[in-house]
Amino acid sequence: MGKLDGKIALITGAARGQGRSHAITLAAHGADIIALDICRDIDTNSYSLATEEDLAETQRLVEKEDRRCITSIADVREPSQLRDAIAAGVAELGGLHIVVANAGICPLGDVPRKAFLDAVDVDLVGVINTVSAAYPHLSSGASIIATGSVAALMKGGTDNPALGAGGAGYSHAKRGVAEFVHALALALAPESIRVNAVHPTNCNTDMLHSEGMYKVFRPDLETPTREDAEGAFYYNQPMPVPWVEPVDISNAVAFLASDEAKFVTGLQMKVDAGTAIPHTKAYALA
Numbered sequence: 606m607g608k609l610d611g612k613i614a615l616i617t618g619a620a621r622g623q624g625r626s627h628a629i630t631l632a633a634h635g636a637d638i639i640a641l642d643i644c645r646d647i648d649t650n651s652y653s654l655a656t657e658e659d660l661a662e663t664q665r666l667v668e669k670e671d672r673r674c675i676t677s678i679a680d681v682r683e684p685s686q687l688r689d690a691i692a693a694g695v696a697e698l699g700g701l702h703i704v705v706a707n708a709g710i711c712p713l714g715d716v717p718r719k720a721f722l723d724a725v726d727v728d729l730v731g732v733i734n735t736v737s738a739a740y741p742h743l744s745s746g747a748s749i750i751a752t753g754s755v756a757a758l759m760k761g762g763t764d765n766p767a768l769g770a771g772g773a774g775y776s777h778a779k780r781g782v783a784e785f786v787h788a789l790a791l792a793l794a795p796e797s798i799r800v801n802a803v804h805p806t807n808c809n810t811d812m813l814h815s816e817g818m819y820k821v822f823r824p825d826l827e828t829p830t831r832e833d834a835e836g837a838f839y840y841n842q843p844m845p846v847p848w849v850e851p852v853d854i855s856n857a858v859a860f861l862a863s864d865e866a867k868f869v870t871g872l873q874m875k876v877d878a879g880t881a882i883p884h885t886k887a888y889a890l891a
């Protein structure tokens with residue numbers, strides 16, 4: 606018996622990285638998957654996004670877990686693409702119980718000012734679009750999980766002026782995700798639909814291993830390599846790791862998606878090896 610047996614999960618940004626890991630992990634716990642991704646680049650983003658081949662590989666890996674996987678190319682900035690892709694997946698698989706709004710970009714460095722708007726469009730508006738398109742298919746017991754970012758929540762994190770307009774947009778968007786989750790959790794609680802956020806620290810994906818990110822961690826070098834940046838990646842986390850793995854985030858997502866968490870809602874769940882501790886209070890109810 607898997608803890609997600611009989612459930613159907615929608616995951617955006619599922620072609621690679623954390624989204625692919627969420628798809629495989631939720632499938633391993635018994636869920637069928639609707640996997641969406643843009644599968645093309647966004648001009649102002651300083652590194653390449655996933656490809657159609659990446660999305661097909663996610664499908665193959667989910668099917669290896671003996672679960673069904675419906676894939677669609679869809680841009681989370683486009684509500685009609687989301688509505689069509691979700692309707693197709695729901696028609697094929699027979700329902701929707703879990704929504705993982707994970708797709709994101711992080712256009713750091715020397716990028717056009719429009720990167721601010723693009724980051725907000727994908728990382729915040731895209732989350733709202735995903736939830737809005739999925740909501741008509743959800744009912745009591747459903748679980749919505751949105752991906753934020755610990756670094757983006759911290760003052761002087763990704764909003765550091767040295768990180769450019771894209772970093773400022775990323776921070777604005779991820780803080781908006783945290784607020785959106787908080788407010789939506791209260792709004793949907795009477796329907797017994799839960800809404801939570803996961804906030805990763807550095808995570809071992811293509812987003813972290815990008816030129817712009819290496820420069821954030823090694824501003825002293827003109828063109829830092831992965832090796833140059835690797836030592837500096839330890840800086841954020843009090844625990845002695847440079848990053849967490851995608852499956853570490855997926856394990857949190859699987860818990861929040863499952864009935865084990867049936868009374869957990871409105872949580873800002875940090876999977877961050879302690880990064881947020883020095884920046885937060887133990888409690889904040891007042």
Ligand SMILES: NC(=O)c1ccc[n+]([C@@H]2O[C@H](COP(=O)([O-])OP(=O)(O)OC[C@H]3O[C@@H](n4cnc5c(N)ncnc54)[C@H](O)[C@@H]3O)[C@@H](O)[C@H]2O)c1
Binds near residue numbers: 645711
């Ligand atoms: N990697 C990190 O260090 C880190 C840290 C904190 C938070 N995050 C967040 O985790 C999430 C997953 O990122 P990742 O680390 O797996 O990076 P990634 O770049 O490997 O994966 C992001 C995925 O989202 C897809 N995507 C981007 N724009 C899209 C759009 N408009 N519509 C649909 N799909 C789109 C990409 O094609 C890609 O497959 C993001 O929201 C990111 O902001 C990442």
